[in-house]
Amino acid sequence: MVIQSTGTSRRIAPFKESVWLGVDAMFDRHPDMIFFGNGAPANDLMPLDRLKWASAQAWEDGLNQLSYGETEGYAPLRELIVRQMAAIGAPATADEIVVVNGSQEGMDIVGRTLLHEGDIVLVEGPTFPDAIRLYQSHDAEVVGMEMDKDGIVVERLAALLDRLPRTPKFIYTIPTFQNPSGTTLPLDRRHALVNLARERGILLVEDDPYSAFRYEGEPLPPLRALEPNSVYLGTFSKTLAPGLRVGWISAPSPLFGHFFAVKEVMSISNSRLTTRVAYHAAAGGFLEEHVAEAREAYRIRRDTLLAAMEEYLPPQATWVRPEGGFFVWVDLPEEIDTDVLLTKAAANGVIFLPSSWFFPDRSKRNSFRLSFSAIPVEQMAEGIRRIGEVLT
Amino acid sequence: MVIQSTGTSRRIAPFKESVWLGVDAMFDRHPDMIFFGNGAPANDLMPLDRLKWASAQAWEDGLNQLSYGETEGYAPLRELIVRQMAAIGAPATADEIVVVNGSQEGMDIVGRTLLHEGDIVLVEGPTFPDAIRLYQSHDAEVVGMEMDKDGIVVERLAALLDRLPRTPKFIYTIPTFQNPSGTTLPLDRRHALVNLARERGILLVEDDPYSAFRYEGEPLPPLRALEPNSVYLGTFSKTLAPGLRVGWISAPSPLFGHFFAVKEVMSISNSRLTTRVAYHAAAGGFLEEHVAEAREAYRIRRDTLLAAMEEYLPPQATWVRPEGGFFVWVDLPEEIDTDVLLTKAAANGVIFLPSSWFFPDRSKRNSFRLSFSAIPVEQMAEGIRRIGEVLT
DSSP states (O other): OTTTTTOOOOOHHHHSTTTHHHHHHGGGGGGTTTTOOOOOOOOSSOOOOHHHHHHHHHHHGGGGGGSOOOOTOOOHHHHHHHHHHTTOOOOGGGGEEESSSSSHHHHHHHHHHHHOOTTTEEESOOOHHHHHHHHHHHEEEEEEEEETTTTTTTTHHHHHHHHHSSSOOOEEEEOOTTTOOOOOOOHHHHHHHHOOOOOOOHHHEEOOTTOOOSSSSOOOOOHHHHHTTTTTEEEEEEEEEOOOOOEEEEEEEEEEHHHHHHHHHHSSOHHHHHHHHHHHHHHHHHHHHHHHHHHHHHHHHHHHHHHHHHHHSTTOOOOOOOOOSSSEEEEETTTHHHHHHHHHHHHEEEOOOOOOGGGGTTOSEEEEEOTTTSSOOHHHHHHHHHHHHHOO | OOOTTTTOOOOGHOOOSSTTHHHHGGGGGGGOOEOOOOSSSHHHGGGHHHHHHHHHHGGGGGGGGGGOOOTTOOOHHHHHHHHHHHHHHOOOOOEEEEEHHHHHHHHHHHHHHHOOTEEEEEEESOHHHHHHHHHHHHEEEEEOOOOTTTTEEEEHHHHHHHHHSSSOOOEEEESSSOOOOOOOHHHHHHHHHHHHHEEEEOOEEESSSTTTTTSSSOOOHHHHHHHHHSSEEESSSTTOOOOOOOEEOOOOOOOHHHHHHHHHHHSSSOOHHHHHHHHHHHHTTTHHHHHHHHHHHHHHHHHHHHHHHHHHOOOOOOEEOOSSSSEEEEETTTTTHHHHHHHHHHHHTTOEEEEEGGSTTHHHHHHEEOOOSSSOOHHHHHHHHHHHHOOO
C-alpha cells in the first residue's frame, strides 16, 4: 500500500538538513575525538544536587501542578524572572512573561506569531543556525546583517534597510557574547541600533542566553533596557540546565497576548513540575551564587583555550577575544573552506563548527566556531594542537 | 513610538478567538457554578504520591537528564509506550516513537510537518476544537465528516471525498470515546475506514486519549492495529496527569524522521526530568492498576450523570450512552441555539460547552457537550437539574 497523501509541507524544508547529523557521524572517526562543537554548559557545572532538592520542594505544591493550566508559567517563577531581568537593568512585569520550553520554543513562537510569506527577518551574519531555520520555516526571507569585531555594523544597517524591498518584520539579535561570533555590541551601537529600529518602526527581538557569563569588562544594558517595546528571550539552559527546557519570552502587550495564545494552542503549557523545579533551584539567591562559581570555571576555560590558540594556531588564523559567553570565532584566509577543513580535522581527532552553518546563504566559508564551555581544560591544548596541525 | 512591523501572521488568526475566554468569564456569574466543561481527569484521581516517588526515582539518573539531547524521548519511556501500545493491539517499535509535550504538541507537529496552503484535512464533525484551530493555522481547509451515534458514517465518506477538489492530506480521528460526541467507531466501520483510506491513499491520524477508560463492552482494536501505516497520538494526560505534558506520536518511517526533525527544531526535547517521572510513575504495572481504579470512579460518574439526565432533562433532549471516556453529547431540537442556552445556564449556575465550538464551520448549534470526568458525583444531579430548568 502506498500512502499518496504524505508529502510534507514545503515549510519544513529548512529542517531537512540537520546541522548536527554530519557532525554526529564524524564522532567515530577518531578514538578520542575532542569536540569544540557543543554550546551546552558543562555537565560538571550543572547544579545536580540543588535541582534534586528543588524537585522535592516542587512537590510541596501538591496537586496544583498536575492538571491543565498555567499556560503563561508558574507565577513565582515569572516573578523571579522579573527580578532577574531587573538585576540586569531590563524592565519587565510578570504579566509580560510567557514561560516556554527553552528559548528555542520562544524563537519559534515569535516567528510563528509574526511571520508569513513575503516577510523579511534580519539576523546577524553569522547567527544561531536554528534561528535561521525556524524563521525560514515560517516563510520569511532571512537576511544577514554585516558584522565586525563589535557585532552588527549599525552604521551600514540603514543602507541595507534601504536596499530591502520592504521593512523587515523584526531584527533578531544576540547582542551580548554572540553565538557564534563571541562579539558584544558596544553601548554606542546599542543606542544606534535602538534609534534606527525606532525610526524605521522595526521590532527588536533580543536573545540573551549568555550575558550572565561575563569574564571581563563592564556589563552593558540589554536592548530591552533601552527599548521597552522590544521582545526579550531568556533561558535557564545555560545557568541551570538545558535538559529542564525552561526559558521565557518577555514582551509588552499586545505581543504578550499573541505569544500566550500561540503557546496555549501549541502545547497548552510547559511541564508544570519543571517550572517549579527551575523556580526552587534558582530562588533564594542560589542562581546568582551558582552563576558566579560557574563563571569562574568558564573564564578559566576561555583563557586556557585562548592560550592554546596563541601557541598552536598559525599566524593566518585570527580571532576576537570574547569578553564572555561560550564561543571564539576564528577567521582564516579567504581561500580556506572550513567545511573541507572540518573533514580533515575530524580525521585528526577534533571537531569545530564551520562558518557556512551560521549564514542564511551559507556564503562565508573561511571561519569556524570553537565552543569552550563543555571542554575539560586538560583537553584544550591537545584539541587546538590538532586543529593547528591540519592548518599547517 | 509606534512599532509598525508587528502585524501578526495571518496563520494565527484561528488562535485569536480562544474557546475558553468566554467560559472563564462566566464563572463569576453564580456563587457555586457547576462546570461540565472541563475534559481533564479529576484532581483526586491523579496519583500524586506515586508521581512524587517517581520524581525522586528520576534523579537516580543523575546528570543524564540535565544536558541537551533525547529529542525522541527517554528510551525506557519509549519502550514502555511500545508495551502499552502492544497491550491494546497496536504494533509499534521504540524507534517509531517521538515523545512530545502532550499530544497537543503531537497534533501540532503532525499538522506542521504535513500541511500547507491548499491542503484539506478531514475531521469528525464535531471534533476537538484545538485540532481544528491547529490545522487551520497550518493553512489547511478543515472539513467535517458526517457522524451518527456510531461515529463517522464511513459509507458516506467516499461521496464526500468525491466532492472535494483534492485528496485530503490526512484524516484526523478520535475513534474511541470521541471528544466531544462520546461515540465509538464499531469494528466494521474501522475496517471500512481503513480500506477506504487505503484505496484513496489517505493517511490516518488517530488520536487515542480516552481508550483506557472503557466502562462496558469489549475493547476494539485501534486503527493502528488495522493499518500499520498510520499515525497514532497517545498521552499520559488522562492516565497520569495533564500537568506533566507527556504524550507521544507513533509513526512509521519516513514520517517518524520528519516528526523528529520538526520536534527538534521546535523545542529540542521535552523536559527530560518529566519524561523520567512519567516513566517511573507508569512502570512496574502501576499505570494499569491506577487506570483500573480510576476507571471505576469514572464509571460511577458516568452512571450518576446518565441517571440525573434521565431524571431532569426534558424528553426533547436525546443522547447516546458512551461506553467509555469523559463525555456525553446531548442533542436538542433544531430551533435551540446552545450558545444562547449557555448564557442562561451560566446565570442558573451551570456550564456546558455548546456544539458550535466543535464544528469547523460552527454551523451546528443545537447540541452541547457534558464532561463528567472532573465533576464530584454529589454535584451532578444539581448541575443537570439546573440545565433541565433552563431547558423547560
